[in-house]
Amino acid sequence: MLRTLRPGQLAVDIALPSVLFILTFVLYATRPQQYVIVLLGMCAALAVRRLAPGISLAIAWVTALVQMLLLLAPDPANFAIPVVLYAAATYGGKVARWISFASAFLGAALIVVYVIVVPSWTTGVNAEINSFGLATDMTPVAKVTVGLFMFLAFAAFFGLAWTAGVLMRTWRRARESRQAQLLAERDVAVEQERNRIARDMHDVVAHSLAVVIAQADGARYALAADPDSADQALRTISSISREALADVRVLLGQLRFQQSEGPQPVLADLDRLYEQLRGAGVDVVVENHGAERPVATGSQLAVYRIIQEALTNALRHGDHRAPIDVHLDWTGPELQVWIVNRAKSEPPKPGTGHGLAGMNERATLAGGRFGTTLVDGLFTVYASIPFTTAGVTR
Numbered sequence: 553m554l555r556t557l558r559p560g561q562l563a564v565d566i567a568l569p570s571v572l573f574i575l576t577f578v579l580y581a582t583r584p585q586q587y588v589i590v591l592l593g594m595c596a597a598l599a600v601r602r603l604a605p606g607i608s609l610a611i612a613w614v615t616a617l618v619q620m621l622l623l624l625a626p627d628p629a630n631f632a633i634p635v636v637l638y639a640a641a642t643y644g645g646k647v648a649r650w651i652s653f654a655s656a657f658l659g660a661a662l663i664v665v666y667v668i669v670v671p672s673w674t675t676g677v678n679a680e681i682n683s684f685g686l687a688t689d690m691t692p693v694a695k696v697t698v699g700l701f702m703f704l705a706f707a708a709f710f711g712l713a714w715t716a717g718v719l720m721r722t723w724r725r726a727r728e729s730r731q732a733q734l735l736a737e738r739d740v741a742v743e744q745e746r747n748r749i750a751r752d753m754h755d756v757v758a759h760s761l762a763v764v765i766a767q768a769d770g771a772r773y774a775l776a777a778d779p780d781s782a783d784q785a786l787r788t789i790s791s792i793s794r795e796a797l798a799d800v801r802v803l804l805g806q807l808r809f810q811q812s813e814g815p816q817p818v819l820a821d822l823d824r825l826y827e828q829l830r831g832a833g834v835d836v837v838v839e840n841h842g843a844e845r846p847v848a849t850g851s852q853l854a855v856y857r858i859i860q861e862a863l864t865n866a867l868r869h870g871d872h873r874a875p876i877d878v879h880l881d882w883t884g885p886e887l888q889v890w891i892v893n894r895a896k897s898e899p900p901k902p903g904t905g906h907g908l909a910g911m912n913e914r915a916t917l918a919g920g921r922f923g924t925t926l927v928d929g930l931f932t933v934y935a936s937i938p939f940t941t942a943g944v945t946r
Contacts, residue, residue: 554604555643565602569595569632576628587627590619594632601636605644609652612636616659620666633659634713641717642724649718656710663706664699788831818852819844822859826878829863835875836863842882848940854918855889855937858911862891862933865907870931871896886920891933895926911935 557565573595577588593615601608612633619627640652817825826836847855859878866876874894881888908924911933915922920937 555602557603561602565599569598572598572629572632579628584624586622586624587629589622590615590624590627591629593618594629597636598632601639602643605640605642606648606651608636609640609644609648609655613655616662620662620670623670626663626667634710637710638713638717638720641714642720649721652717653714656714657707659710660703660706664703667702668695668699788828816849816853817856817860818849819847819855821856825856825860825863829867829876832867834867834872836878837875838878838880840880840882845882845887845939847887847937851887851918851920851937851940854914854920855887855935857914858922858933858935859889859891861907861911865933866891866893866931869895886936886938889933889935889937892930894929895931 573591576591593611597608597612597615600611616630616633619630637652637656640648644652822838826838829836863876863878870876870893877890877892879888879890879892881890912922915935915937918937919940920935922936923934925932925934
């Protein structure tokens with residue numbers, strides 16, 4: 553199977569065999585023309601070693617066998633063989649990789665036979681191989697000893713090239729895995745940021761629209777009987793709408809550009825939130841138990857958004873004739889928050905709407921707990937957020 557190469561890799565694969573051909577071809581001016589076949593074959597194997605490692609290995613084998621059949625002596629072009637073994641181990645598939653491994657040992661054995669045994673059989677037939685061959689008058693024991701040494705030496709040489717290819721393959725795979733991991737982590741971070749922006753968008757829009765709707769209804773009923781109240785309601789609608797529009801613009805800017813986050817609400821902004829609800833005609837009663845303690849910025853945002861969403865749900869689903877009670881308990885190991893209102897209709901069950909699910913997620917991300925209850929018509933939102941000292945904003 554052909555691999556896809558980058559332009560730089562393709563240029564190197566063409567240049568390397570070209571250089572080998574130019575440098576080696578000069579040596580063949582005084583040698584038999586059959587050596588050109590060996591040179592061309594090895595150059596072809598080098599040229600396709602990364603494009604098609606299996607084919608490159610096959611070309612190298614065919615060229616080496618032809619060289620042996622022609623009884624040609626080992627040649628400088630044969631140095632292409634370890635390069636082909638390296639490429640097959642690095643870029644080849646499973647079959648090509650293990651065939652190249654076996655080729656390292658089989659090739660070493662054939663070299664021993666070709667250099668030690670063949671010259672004694674072809675004395676006077678081919679001067680090239682006879683001149684390269686070891687002395688034919690060696691004793692059998694000497695031939696076995698030298699042959700074993702040569703086999704180990706060539707097997708180690710070829711095996712080293714193959715091992716280097718496997719190590720390079722492993723390093724490439726590890727680098728690709730690391731890059732894939734970084735991409736996956738980046739995608740997760742982007743998705744988490746989008747989810748955070750979606751939660752903020754929901755909180756801002758849902759709360760603002762709930763207040764606007766309540767004020768609009770009040771203004772419509774009071775328009776004839778109390779024009780001043782209607783005018784005040786319209787002013788509140790205008791103010792809430794401008795604030796919501798500014799918050800939405802910040803969130804949309806975060807979606808369009810990679811920039812730092814806009815200012816996020818903290819506990820000090822809760823008073824303004826209460827006043828917005830009171831301006832909509834809802835009685836919000838706030839009670840703090842114990843002295844206030846430092847809370848990390850992220851935890852403050854979680855508490856603010858939970859209270860904001862709970863008040864919004866109370867405004868939408870609660871009985872406006874009854875007050876909404878907000879309790880903050882600072883005395884325990886965690887900041888505990890209760891928002892209690894009387895429901896005029898069945899509120900959404902946990903998990904069925906974005907509001908309750910978003911509050912639960914915010915509490916969980918802050919390391920806390922979240923829950924809701926409906927008992928005797930009183931709907932209670934409960935959250936417990938740990939106190940942390942890192943990144944405190946007061």
